[in-house]
Amino acid sequence: MVVSCGLSNSGIAHHIAYAPSHLPVGVRRLISVKGSVVNPRCEVALERNDDVRSPLTVTSSSVSALEALKTSAADRYTKERSSVMVIGISFHTAPVDIREKLSIPEAQLPQAISELCALNHIEEAAVLSTCNRMEIYVVALSQHRGVKEVTEWMSKVSGVPVSEISQHQFLLHNKDATKHLFEVSAGLDSLVLGEGQILSQVKHVVKVAQGVPGFDRKISGLFKHAITVGKRVRTETKISSGSVSVSSAAVELAQMKLPESSYDSVRVLVVGAGKMGKLVIKHLVAKGCTKMVVVNRTEDKVNAIRDECNDVEIVYQPFSELLSCASESDVIFTCTASETPLFLKEQVETFPTLTSQSQRMFVDISVPRNVDSHVSDLETARVYNVDDLKEVVEANKEDRLRKAKEAQLIISEEVHEFEAWKDSLETVPTLKKLRAYAERIRASEFEKCVEKMGDLTKKQKVAIHGLSKGIVNKLLEGPMQHLRSDENEGRTLDEILENMHTLNRIFGLDTEISILEEKIRSKMEKAKNLP
Structure with missing residues (x-):
């Protein structure tokens, strides 16, 4: 998995450039x-x-x-x-x-x-x-x-x-x-x-x-x-x-780089049997591979994959046999979550020379990479990573662009x-504040009314309370409705937001100011109190 984000301390440049119109769909170029x-x-x-x-x-x-x-x-x-x-x-x-x-x-x-x-x-x-x-x-x-x-x-x-x-x-x-x-x-x-x-x-x-x-x-x-x-x-x-995943692109890349005469005899090793490894295995099978070695920490996942792939010989080996298995393989797919390289230059250069082809192929689709970058310095090894898969994705390009x-x-x-x-969520604070504002006035006036009228029965108090509630609800019905998005009413978002700002001004709710200030102040106060 990969993480990123970033800006300089002084900020993003104050110049805006525009990407050429021919850039592919979805591409965000710097x-x-x-x-x-x-x-x-x-x-x-x-x-x-x-x-x-x-x-x-x-x-x-x-x-x-x-x-x-x-x-x-x-x-x-x-x-x-x-x-x-x-x-x-x-x-x-x-x-x-x-x-x-x-x-x-x-x-x-x-x-x-x-x-x-x-x-x-x-x-x-x-x-x-x-x-x-x-x-x-x-x-x-x-x-x-x-x-x-x-x-x-x-x-x-x-x-x-x-x-x-x-x-x-x-x-x-x-x-x-x-x-x-x-x-x-x-x-x-x-x-x-x-x-x-x-x-x-x-x-x-x-x-x-x-x-x-x-x-x-x-x-x-x-x-x-x-x-x-x-x-x-x-x-x-x-x-x-008709399109391919990263896993299938890795298999297609290996197939493109191998001599056609070696398809039937090539020795394949897959390192890792997680989600990516499983997909690599399935795509290998789809391409006609009938035998492969899979190195994984446990055998359970390999057994499950073996059950799904009929008529394919899948040999399990533990991680302790990784280097031994790799030294006997022509093509090695690596797809583990290891945070450190599994193959170093000094290890790979000790592997025996291949007879079927001049270079041992590593197809590394892991991030962080499982194959150290210096392995590619060896004349006996070819290393491909996720960035090398771009040449595989040209197939059916026109059809996929139309669908895009x-x-x-x-x-x-x-x-x-x-x-x-x-x-529409922007109006929620105003709705709550407007109702709370009206409720405070209603409750205050209700108490004044009850005090002035002296002794009242419980039934009379309930009736007066209900009357006050009903009046407030009726008065709020129009303003509340104009803050809600209702397709039947035909109000646009701009109209709804303008209604929100109008109510804020009329009733002095100061919704945006108070909420933003309250949130930021709360965060700063918490940070201040941290040990």
């Missing part, structure tokens, strides 16, 4: 402008250090940070609503040696979400890690400060300098971030256009993050909607038919639907 790297769809730039300090410099040294925050909250935070953002790297923007440096193990993903949401300006978070990408999705109370905090967190946990991360990162927010995740889930941003494995990985994010504090309404809603989009695209366009255009129409519809749902 464009270099005057020595700075930016994303063509990125619209958010980090503030410079002096900008970050400026709200506090106008106050006296005796004023606390919280007091300074209170006096400047309206100016600093309420000019923008909370934003959904994605900060990350992918195979489009960074080579494998950079991606593996930023790798986060699956077991640490819940902890990563919790740590991200502990940052002052991050409210919700999720992490999508695969061999081809690492993307951090957040709801940020401030776009600028949120990006800065996430970037610095990434640098801290990975040990990679912010300056190095910024050379390979991309940033999208709000509608663009939503569209990007939908394209990812649909397989439009994959190395192999339309591949299906990424949808399973998006589902896994929801499974792992469910119940983790910080994987809340907006981010969980975004990922669940992305799953729906991925399923719909595959059902309606059949984009996955159909998929984009579906994604546009789904983005509009999700954004409508997300924007």
